[in-house]
Amino acid sequence: MSLNNVVPDIYKHLEGLSDGKPLPLTEKDIDNTLVGIKEALMSWSAPSDRNKDFTLRMSNIGKPIRQLWYEQRDPDGRGSVNGPTQIKFLYGHVLEEIVLMLVRMAKYKVTDEQKEVEVDGILGHMDCKIEGEVVDVKSASNFAFKKFEQGRLAQDDPFGYLGQLAGYEAAEGTENGGFLVINKESGELCMHRPEDLDKPNINTKINNTISALNVDTPPELCYNPIPDGKKGNLKLPKGCSWCKYKFECHKDSNNGKGLRVFKYANSLSYLTHVESEPKVEELL
Secondary structure, eight states, X not given: OOXXXXXXXXXXXXXXXXXXOOOOOOHHHHHHHHHHHHHHHHHHHSXXXXXXXXOOOTTTTTSOHHHHHHHHTOTTTTTOOOHHHHHHHHHHHHHHHHHHHHHHHTTOOEEOTXXXXXXXXXXXXXXXXXXXXXXXXXXXXXXXXXHHHTTOGGGOOTTOHHHHHHHHHHHHTOOOOEEEEEETTTOOEEEEOOOGGGSOOHHHHHHHHHHHHTSSSOOSOSSOOEEOTTSSOEEOOHHHHTOTTHHHHTXXXXXXXXXXXXXXXXXEEEEEXXXXXXXXXXXX
16 A cells, blocks of 8 residues: 555545445544544643753754754743644644544554654654654644645755654665645645655764754854845745744844844734835834
8 A cells, every 4th residue: 555545545435424434443443543642642731851951853853953053052942832832732733643543544554653763863753654654744734734735845844844754764764754744724634755855864964963063153044035025125934934043043134233024914024134115014
């Protein structure tokens, strides 16, 4: 059974409900899902020591190195997460367990759930294998989902998902896995299997990251500013706009005045260079 058919096979079973066909879910399937949800809830609800001291793990090794450099030097801000974000983490974990239930329902073999793996001293817990291939299960916003669905993750991967997958695959000696993603807004599923060239060499990535973190000056920018319209203004790309260190990282922008933030109808724009003043409110 091919990973490429996982989503169509799940949809086929679910659409059968409309024709009066019951889902091939066993009591064991449901019990396994409830156990997974219980474990996810227990893990989510317990304080974690992981964020108290900066540690490189599979879950962060793929992040941009400059972001990790700032994170390593920010003990006060590291690990602080607000209430709404904690809730998003919670239902993300639950959704991921439900997705694996649907995979089992479609008669695919799921193994090695939350198996601890290691590469060059970097530890992590992979989500699972499906039919012997490493699969990372993700819940995503509509914006993020389209990057997986359209195969654009390699062009915009601020959370380091490709490095994470590469690490798990290197530990397991496999190379044809991917991401099984659920759109939290629409319920859509997709399987994204990145090309080998899109995945970093994890050993090189680890060595470069460790070397850069041991230097007192920050590494090069994660992403270069991009044009904002056609009047010469430059702004942060999406990958930088989510980062909590963007103001410190770009403090020399706008001739040393730092980022300028402008409020548009549906978003904020972080400008690194202003050639033409935007005709919207500036947030000071």
